[in-house]
Amino acid sequence: MGYIEGEENPLEKWLGEFLERREAIVRKLNPKSEEEIVRYFTYSNMKTNEKDFCPLYSKNQKCHSLSESELNCYLCACPFYDPSLWDAENKQYGNCIIGSKSGFRNEFGYWDCSNCILPHTKKFVLQYLKKHLR
Numbered sequence: 001m002g003y004i005e006g007e008e009n010p011l012e013k014w015l016g017e018f019l020e021r022r023e024a025i026v027r028k029l030n031p032k033s034e035e036e037i038v039r040y041f042t043y044s045n046m047k048t049n050e051k052d053f054c055p056l057y058s059k060n061q062k063c064h065s066l067s068e069s070e071l072n073c074y075l076c077a078c079p080f081y082d083p084s085l086w087d088a089e090n091k092q093y094g095n096c097i098i099g100s101k102s103g104f105r106n107e108f109g110y111w112d113c114s115n116c117i118l119p120h121t122k123k124f125v126l127q128y129l130k131k132h133l134r
Helices: 010-029 034-040 043-049 122-132
Strands: 081-087 092-096
Touching: 010 034, 010 081, 034 043, 034 122
Parallel strands: none
Antiparallel strands: 081 092
16 A cells, blocks of 8 residues: 555654654663663674564664674664655655765665664764763
8 A cells, every 4th residue: 555645654663663663662672771782682682582673673674784783773764864755756765964975875765774883882872872872
């Protein structure tokens, strides 16, 4: 089923659903520190303990080229990704607000960030959490 003008943008819908799933995990975890969140959201831990969080876990696939122990899933919805762009006429869906050279528009028109690792490293996620959770 395709997106119909006037309905909810599917990218924004996915973002809302992702944020709800992530928040539910954080509430259940009840972390004592940002470091605890970073440790929990590593790909290797998430694919074992939160199997339904991502469809790639069951396929033992990763979305980015980092190692399983380095790839962090907390910012799966990158804070630099803009889901508001949904232009079916021009086949442009989503966008990067920082203009990352690692991203590209794929053959279907979606902004593809799979070559970008910035928001998925432990170091970046920890910095992000320390800035945004206080």
